[in-house]
Amino acid sequence: MSYPYNQFHFITLNLCKLFSSKDKTGLQVGKxxxxxxxxxxxxxxxxxxxxxxxxxxxxxxxxxxRRLVILHEDADDALQNTFINAWRNISEFRSESSIYTWLYAxxxxxxxxxxxxxxxxxxxxxxxxxxxxxNSQEGSSWFDGNEAQKKLQNAILQxxxxxxxxxxxxxxxxxxxxxxSGVLNTSVGALKASYHHAVKKIEDFxxxx
Amino acid sequence: xNELNDIPKNNPFKVPEKYFEEVNRKILSxxxxxxxxxxxxxxxxxxxxxxxxxxxxxxxxxxxxxxxHFFARSENRSEFPGITLSEYTDNYINDIDIISLExxxxxxxxxxxxTGFNKNDIMDYLVLDNIDIxxxxxxx
Numbered sequence: 057m058s059y060p061y062n063q064f065h066f067i068t069l070n071l072c073k074l075f076s077s078k079d080k081t082g083l084q085v086g087k088x089x090x091x092x093x094x095x096x097x098x099x100x101x102x103x104x105x106x107x108x109x110x111x112x113x114x115x116x117x118x119x120x121x122r123r124l125v126i127l128h129e130d131a132d133d134a135l136q137n138t139f140i141n142a143w144r145n146i147s148e149f150r151s152e153s154s155i156y157t158w159l160y161a162x163x164x165x166x167x168x169x170x171x172x173x174x175x176x177x178x179x180x181x182x183x184x185x186x187x188x189x190x191n192s193q194e195g196s197s198w199f200d201g202n203e204a205q206k207k208l209q210n211a212i213l214q215x216x217x218x219x220x221x222x223x224x225x226x227x228x229x230x231x232x233x234x235x236x237s238g239v240l241n242t243s244v245g246a247l248k249a250s251y252h253h254a255v256k257k258i259e260d261f262x263x264x265x
Numbered sequence: 266x267n268e269l270n271d272i273p274k275n276n277p278f279k280v281p282e283k284y285f286e287e288v289n290r291k292i293l294s295x296x297x298x299x300x301x302x303x304x305x306x307x308x309x310x311x312x313x314x315x316x317x318x319x320x321x322x323x324x325x326x327x328x329x330x331x332x333x334h335f336f337a338r339s340e341n342r343s344e345f346p347g348i349t350l351s352e353y354t355d356n357y358i359n360d361i362d363i364i365s366l367e368x369x370x371x372x373x374x375x376x377x378x379x380t381g382f383n384k385n386d387i388m389d390y391l392v393l394d395n396i397d398i399x400x401x402x403x404x405x
Binding site (some may be wrong): 136139193204 | 267268270271272273274275277278279280281284285288290291292293295296345
């Protein structure tokens, strides 16, 4: 190939890439993505798109975090950190999954970080609600469940952290295993087994507790 | 799962009144609601494809001009710079013709010893007295 042809071909190729609509914000949309409206808005206006993300998912993420960390003040901190992290990384997000599972993954990590920090700072074992409420300023004012629900929450607190997450996502959020796999980066089979064992442990605790 | 089925699934945790409105406002004020930098980046990102096209076109123009200028210049290298045709005929042709004249004069015997004239003297006489070179040619 002669030199002028190579130059023309190179310039044309790069002009085509620049004109492609693939990457204005760094976001790519899958064909059957439930968050396609959010992605369209994020491409058009990043701020407006992120506002929609916050309005749509703040409640869901809060309750997911709250069930893990128990206390409202801790859940409030973790929720805000979750969205700050999401905002910082929004332009690098590649939506092979959905923004929903991506946010859940960030929220889960924030909750776990907070739990581990609390463990390091507290000499008391945090394995029931009473201990949590006794060790916080808010006390039990933000818990309104009956005795059975209190027993269930105590049973869940006995589980290892990851198993607790699996149980909460399946039992309370009714998240499909395929989505949960994206959140926790674990195989569907392992998640099913973990949930099955979690249910058995909780039932034994409630029966014998 | 009988024990679990007996427990109500409703949320036992509470939040302060209007908590979600407040927390959304707090989150947005620290992220998407914070204008510094994000809007400017958005405008630059929007203009980037057009700037890239403009830069490519400008580069093509510069390369074309350079190529044309380079090749055009190389064709003029054989010309004598800074001299008109009349100056050339007045100065260069006369010098060349004087040399030719000398050679011709040598062949015709003009500068033979028996004449007593030095050929340089003859040349000087011819040049200084503005003898027309063509008249001399015709003579010889």
